[in-house]
Each structure stands twice: as structure tokens, then as C-alpha cells.
Amino acid sequence: MADHPLAPFDAVLLHSFGGPEGPEEVLPFLRRVTGGKGIPDERLREVGQHYDLFGGRSPINELGRELARHLRAELADRGAEVPVTLGNRHSPPFTTDALAELVAGGADHVVALRTSAWRSYSGCRSYRENLADALEDPRLDGLAVDQVSPYYASPGFAATNAELVIDALAEALERDPDARLLFVTHSIPDAMDLTSGPGEDEERDYSRAHAALGAAICDEASRRLGREITGELTFCSRSGPPTMAWLEPDVGDRIEELAAEGATSVVVAPIGFVSDHMEVIYDLDTEAAATAERVGVRLVRVPTVGTDPRFVSGLADLLMDRAAMARGESPPPRSWAGLTVPPTPCAPGCCPNLREARPALGDLR
Secondary structure (H helix, E strand, C coil): CCCCCCCCCCEEEEEECCCCECHHHHHHHHHHHCCCCCCCHHHHHHHHHHHHCCCCECCHHHHHHHHHHHHHHHHHHCCCCCCEEEEECCCCCEHHHHHHHHHHCCCCEEEEEECCCCCCHHHHHHHHHHHHHHCCCHHHCCCEEEECCCCCCCHHHHHHHHHHHHHHHHHHHHHCCCCEEEEEEECCEHHHHHCCCCCCCCCCHHHHHHHHHHHHHHHHHHHHHCCCCCCEEEEECCCCCCCCCECCCEHHHHHHHHHHCCCCEEEEECCCCCCCCHHHHCHHHHHHHHHHHHCCCEEEECCCCCCCHHHHHHHHHHHHHHHHHHCCCCCCCCEECCEECCCCCCCCCCCCCCCCCCCCCCCCC
């Protein structure tokens, strides 16, 4: 066994969604994302116009590579000099190829860390399915893969979001004492939200957990700013047929409603995302900002955690905890403001695939 604090793991896969890095990649990327749903290319080209505003390029891959560099350096500072490689579900470098590269470099036990902090099918189990698919590749024979559990309640993510919100809110309140606060995350189908989480008589873990983090941030902001702070949970990036129920309200719709109620400034906090990818730079910085300007509301967008040193350090903590578990130790759960997500593996029925039953990687076998 390697003599470093991340043992028995000898490499880290930063597991992400992926995105196009040029105009020629937009349509193939969207085909992969919507594979099996029968969406015609004409409709996909309409969706792809969002990318045209940014030169046909999503920032998600470069942001992922940057996070991997920071995480690699943080782990090295702690005595774990291991490769940290980006692998994507829907664009190069694909998960299978990234793992094969690690194997070619000598890795035989990899820990995967998602760039999604929350529990839901789209944010958790679909990544485990992707890993299970990857391990069918003969290049990965003999490779063991474990993964870090959802981490939305960990101090590195939760407390860093709180600090960023409080900083932005303090400045906004100096300009407008009546500024409103909206938390934002990716909308998902109502049925997916209903079945999100570990089961065991728990439902709607996705929306409940976001609301709980928002409430905890408001409590901390109230204490720090010396006045009552309240916020609301809103959603962005709805897709799918209009007949299907998705989580609401949409952030743009809520901004319009607040303007009608007399609000003149809104602080928008994208707690559902770890970096400024398309859902942030298009849905918030472009669409929501345009809505706010149209209705006469000043919009302040809180930064995502990105490569904030506090977030990167928190991710390293989670990796170290997962390594300790793999060694048979029992590290205590990481928590913030009373919120806790145990570092235990996902339950077999967690966040089910409602379309079809598919194999998904289990953290421990």
C-alpha cells in the first residue's frame, strides 16, 4: 500500500458533465446528452444557439481542468502527490478514456469526485451509472473505483457559499436596505425530486436539502449582518415537454414578480452549482440579468465556489475521509450549521433511474 494520506487510492477522477469546446462540438454534444429521447436535430440546433453567444464553447471543461490543478496542488501539499484527472460524461475527455489514462500511468485504485454536490438522479446516480459503463471497457480490467458521496453540507461547500452570499448581500444592502435574496439551482422533474435521496421514507431530498442550506445561510447572514435575512429557493434551466412538471419557480419569473411587488434589487446566489458553467453564465448572467434590466431591478450575482481555496481544501478533506473509510477507519461526518451528509456509500436504491433500471457503481462492494 502506498505510504501517503490518500492511500489506498493512487489517483483522483474529477467526474464532470462535459460541454462543447468549439462550434463543431455543439450538436454532437447535445446528441449525447439527449441520447435515446428522440429529440430531432432541428430542436437541438435551437438549444445550441445558447452556445453561439459564447463562441460555441462551454466554460465547463476549462473550469474543471482548473479545479483539478488546484486540487492536485492541495493534495500534494498534504503529502499525497497523485494524479487528478478530469473525466466527462458527455464530451472529451470521456470518463472511460480518462480512467484508461490513469491506468496507463500505473493507477489501480481510483477515487471519483463529482462536480455535483447534490443528491438526485441527474446529479448523483447518473454519474454512478456512467462509471459502471466505463468499467466494462477492457482497458480498465482490474481497476477499482470508489467515489465521494454528495457533499452539499460539507463546510468546504456550504460555509464557502455562505461567505460568498454574505459578502455580496452586505454590499447590496448598503445600496438598497430592501434587497431581496434568491437562491438558485438547476430545476429537475418533479418526479425526480420526489425520489431523490437515500429512500427510507425520505422524499424530495434534492429540493429539501437546497432549502435547508438556504435557510442555514440566511441564519448565518442574519447573525453576521445584525438584521433578519430571508431568502427564497428558485430554479433555472428547465427543459423537457411543457406537460411535465418541473421544480418551480423559475428565477426569471420570480424576479418579475418581485419587481411587481416593488423590489428594486435582487441578490442571486447559485448554490446549486460549483462553477460558472452554462447554467450560470447563460441562465443567470444572460437571461435572468436581461429580465432584471427589463423590469428595472438591479441584479447582483454571487460567485460560485469555483476554485476558492476554502472549497478546494474542503474537497481535499472529503477525499481524505473517503480514503480513511477505504482503510477501514470511521471518520466523523463533515457538517456545517447543523447540516450533515454522512460519508457513507450511496444506498442501492438511492436516486433511482425512473426511465430504466441500469447498473450503477457502488462505493463499497
